[in-house]
Amino acid sequence: MNYFSDDKEWPWLLDNAIDWDRIIPLYYPKFPTEDGFQNKDEIIDFIKELLTQTGAWTSTAVLERAAALDKIGAGKVENGITIPSDELAAFYKEAAELQVFGLPVPQDVGGLGLPLGPLMIVLSQLARACMSSCTQFAFFTSMADMVHRYCDDETQQRIIPQICAGTMSGSMCLTEPGCGSDLGMIKTSATPTDDGKYLLNGAKIFITNGGGGLGFVLARIKDAPEGLAGISMFLCEQNIGGDKLNYRVTKNEEKMGMHGSFTTEVVYENSTATLVGEQGKGFKYMLHLMNEARIAVGMQALGGIEGCLDYALKYATEREQFGRPLTELPLMKRNLSDFTTERDAIRALMVDTVSHFDIYQNLDKKKSHTGELNKKETKMHDEAWIWTRKRTPLVKYYACEAYTHLSQRAIQVLGGYGYMEEYPVERYHRDSFGPLLYEGTSQIQALMALKDVVKYAAKDPKKFFSSVFAKHPTANFVSADHFSVKEFNKIQYKFKKNTIKLLMKCLRPESIGDIFNPKAWTAESNIEELMTHAETLCQALSYMETLRVLAIHSEQDESRLDLFKRYEILVRPRLEMIYTDWSIR
Incomplete structure (x- = not known):
């Protein structure tokens, strides 16, 4: 085939x-x-x-x-x-x-x-x-x-x-033994030299294809600020002439799966590297x-x-x-x-x-x-x-x-x-x-999706909430003449209403006078409560975006309507389960 x-x-x-x-x-x-x-x-x-x-x-x-x-x-x-x-x-x-x-x-x-x-x-x-x-x-x-x-x-x-x-190939060298998702904790150091280069010292783990010949390495220049603002990016090549490797691959991990792919530990010991772009812009x-x-x-x-x-x-x-x-x-x-x-x-x-x-x-x-x-x-x-x-x-x-x-x-x-x-x-x-x-666990992706929703809602709460209740389901992203578009708009309308209920439940300010105050919607304790719903929100958003695409495709070509209908049948019960979860937890 x-x-x-x-x-x-x-x-x-x-x-x-x-x-x-x-x-x-x-x-x-x-x-x-x-x-x-x-x-x-x-x-x-x-x-x-x-x-x-x-x-x-x-x-x-x-x-x-x-x-x-x-x-x-x-x-x-x-x-x-x-x-x-x-x-x-x-x-x-x-x-x-x-x-x-x-x-x-x-x-x-x-x-x-x-x-x-x-x-x-x-x-x-x-x-x-x-x-x-x-x-x-x-x-x-x-x-x-x-x-x-x-x-x-x-x-x-x-x-x-x-x-x-x-x-030649290469690798992205981010993760360290004490630093996974929180890249601000990176300890690999970069010391400037008189010729404009830098010497890297540190170790990276779980590096896919670490022995490809080059790596883009995140490291912290001496006296750089803590956190992400102090992280710079460097290009480091393994062979730069002479009889000594510029950095060493010390281990290939034994993994549960993907046995045919290298997952390595890379060690830098005064490894010569070139700054990529500007200092502090690595992240x-x-x-x-x-x-x-x-x-x-x-x-x-x-x-x-x-x-x-x-x-x-x-x-x-x-x-x-x-x-x-x-x-x-x-x-x-x-x-x-x-x-x-x-x-x-x-x-x-x-x-x-x-x-x-x-x-x-x-x-x-x-x-x-x-x-x-x-x-x-x-x-x-x-x-x-x-x-x-x-x-x-x-x-x-x-x-x-x-x-x-x-x-x-x-x-x-x-x-x-x-x-x-x-x-x-x-x-x-x-x-x-x-x-x-790799490239961020599912939970990291869910939190990113949640962050975008909260950012949009907090930017202008009045506009965010009125955008749902002021519009009938048929007044949406494209012409509502086609069956799939009408169905999508109905499902989207219900999704938006339930999403707003969730945000109101978790983020609503205590004072009625702060309802339309953007800052009042971002209290840390409220955000943490909403974070417990990040995965279910990410799931619902994923289903909605998929339905959106399938509706557009079926409007383009009638032969695509069957897939839209089958997918709608598949995910509507899932969405109802998510809405129930939001209402009781």
């Missing part, structure tokens, strides 16, 4: 769910292009051909190697460096030959210069076959983006072609990568969902019990329908989010390089940023939680066979806990 051309959902989404009319002019401002593309349609056709090629590669070579890579592992740590296993080295070689490391990399530094969407789809294809391969791959493309965004021309021209060729720069990484992890989780359900559905179709295939037994039939409905709905949400993020990413990079955008670009940038900011914690939370849940259910479809290493569903389930935890 080709993961692109043989899956009817992906071609439809590529044609209809990505805003090519806005995205393509950002990458190709005039036609014909230097590559000979005559118009938008030719570019989209090229992307389809590319994704068909990667769909064939991932569904054969990458998938066939996945079990062996899981058993043998990513490789070993020896004399301070990581040495890939034969299986991982073979994957790198194939990816380099296909030129996929350079998909979104600008052409002037050795890449293909494509929009971000194709890369994100390739990530899902890789994860569908092998989560470990996908993770290792991501630390080529993300490093190229960071170098291109934040480093000088000489560094770009020296490093990025090596990344595109598959001979800000890291947030850029974390936004992209969290959306990418959502795509990883989607691929994992697709992979485990691929196998479960195949098994259920072939396996007979009580004289019928499993797919025809009533309870199993309902369960499989629910599983595939959620998979298809999450896929639609992810692609819509990637479309917004692609616009934001392109214009934000232009803004950082040139310092300005025109009026039209500024409007597009700001609008895309609103959606990116809103969606990022939701897609990371929802897709990753669903992957762990649905991979467990895939095991149950196989019964006892699902518990055996001979079958791949147990690997998908073990691997699912990686995306669930």
Whole structure:
């Protein structure tokens, strides 16, 4: 099965769910292009051909190697460096030959210069076959983006072609033994030298691909203020000449899953590094990568969902019990329908989010390089940023939680066979806990989503509360003529009313005179009470955003109405459970 051309959902989404009319002019401002593309349609056709090629590669070579890579592992740590296993080295070689490391990399530094969407789809294809391969791959493309965004021309021209060729990759070095989610506690130090460089001292743990050759490291310069304001970012390369490594990889962790991916400890001992950007801006720069990484992890989780359900559905179709295939037994039939409905709905949400993020990413990079955008670009940038900011914690939370849940259910479809290493569903389930935890746990994502809601409500309480009660459900985001839009507006209206009840219950000021005073809504004790509802609020927001996307798609194409209806049936009981929880806790 080709993961692109043989899956009817992906071609439809590529044609209809990505805003090519806005995205393509950002990458190709005039036609014909230097590559000979005559118009938008030719570019989209090229992307389809590319994704068909990667769909064939991932569904054969990458998938066939996945079990062996899981058993043998990513490789070993020896004399301070990581040495890939034969299986991982073979994957790198194939990816380099296909030129996929350079998909979104600008052409002037050795890449293909494509929009971000194709890369994100390739990530899902890789994860569908092998989560470990996908993770290792991501630390080529993300490093190229960071170098291109934040480093000088000489560094770009020296490093990025090596990344595109598959001979160098890297890592994001944040976590320390006493510092996980609270990055303000970072202890790794950076001491300036006379030649403008810095010497790093400290250790980082749980670093994915720590031996790739370079790392973006968060550290604190001597006398810098405490907390996040004192954190700076540094580029540190492992080989800088001479017979001594600039930093050492000391350990590869033994993990529950994702055995084919390196998770390392990295030690810096007077390691020479270059300051990236300005002092004290390290956390800000890291947030850029974390936004992209969290959306990418959502795509990883989607691929994992697709992979485990691929196998479960195949098994259920072939396996007979009580004289019928499993797919025809009533309870199993309902369960499989629910599983595939959620998979298809999450896929639609992810692609819509990637479309917004692609616009934001392109214009934000232009803004950082040139310092300005025109009026039209500024409007597009700001609008895309609103959606990116809103969606990022939701897609990371929802897709990753669903992957762990649905991979467990895939095991149950196989019964006892699902518990055996001979079958791949147990690997998908073990691997699912990686995306669930890295780039911020589900609880961190829920708190981010909650923060955005509280910030919006506290900014102008009167406007926030009146926006619900002053509007009838039909006066909403698009024309309410279509059935799916009417249904969405009704569900959204009820969601908003219940959300306001929750906020009033937890945050309402004691004095009636402070009702419309923004400061009165942010008392610490009240905020902490609301934080206990962060996960259920994040879940509800995720369902609402998914319904929004499916309603828009079904308005575009009547054939998409069935998915909207099935998903509505799936999540309405969940929303009612959440509202009940809010009312009694």
